[in-house]
Amino acid sequence: MKTRQEIKAAAREAMAAQRGTAILLTLVVIGLSFVLSIASTALDAVVLLTTGMGALYWTVYFVGLIIIMVVPMVATINMIGQYIKIYKNETASVGAVFSEMQTNFWRKLGGYLWMTLFLTLWAFLFGIPVGIILYFMGMGQMFASDALLHDPVAMAGQMAGFTFVLIIAIYVPLIIKALAYFFTANVLADCPNVKATDAIKISMKITKGHRWAIFVFVLSFLGWFLLPMVAVVAFALLEFVGVAILAMLALFVFLIVYVTPYFYTADAGLYLELKNKALEDGVITYEDLGEEPPAEENKTDFFAIDESNEN
Secondary structure (H helix, E strand, C coil): CCCHHHHHHHHHHHHHHCHHHHHHHHHHHHHHHHHHHHHHHHHHHHHHHHHCCCHHHHHHHHHHHHHHHHHHHHHHHHHHHHHHHHHCCCCCCCCHHHHCCCCCHHHHHHHHHHHHHHHHHHHHHHHHHHHHHHHHHHHHHHHHCHHHHCCHHHHHHHHHHHHHHHHHHHHHHHHHHHHHCCCHHHHHHHCCCCCHHHHHHHHHHHHCCCHHHHHHHHHHHHHHHHHHHHHHHHHHHCCCHHHHHHHHHHHHHHHHHHHHHHHHHHHHHHHHHHHHHHHHCCCCCCCCCCCCCCCCCCCCCHHHHHHHHHC
């Protein structure tokens, strides 16, 4: 199995061979989300002005909201499938983001929503009990201490501390589970015969024992995404507002043109490496992926040769 550095190097090389396609894939999905949002907002405004805030308005509003959420989900899965092709040095297609929309649409959407549901449930599972405990602890301390009730600063500090603990209680388990489900979209894109509910299970098997490596992999890209914010804040603090705006725009373009395609290509490489390792180790089988095992190399059948010679 390749190391993280080797995967990223292979991703850069593969992306360089289809750089235009890699960039357009990101732009198309971002543009699709933007266009759908603008169209939905405009339609809501028209309905509101013509019919008022009645049943029709709320119907159009919620239908538009669903479309804005659903279509980009499936488009993202199609995009990931094309980045997998790029990493494998196969010809990718920007049009596939749209042309493959109707192919297994409900399976892709179902798998994505299934993953989202589980992440939400994990967040509530840890967040609600901790939140209840912190609430009663805080209320108990407030009523037990008259000084705390009359000291807004101390009260605000205590609430900030409780809030921090609550955030940790929610996000730490959420990050752990997100790492387990990290390749759900990749499986949905790469394995068309895998059921929606099985994609998350396969992702859990593929990532088992490698979740820290995946976490480090994601962190290795964090600097690229934080760079625009750091640059903008630095220029703003220096009171170079115009330069800060230009820097923000330039770095935003850099994120779209280079960093995001690079991340998705490397992500595809990491997925393929871990999937192949899982197959080699017997963690998953080709049957799990809905695929036929690769044909073994042709072996010479000496008995058949002897029989043919005798005939």
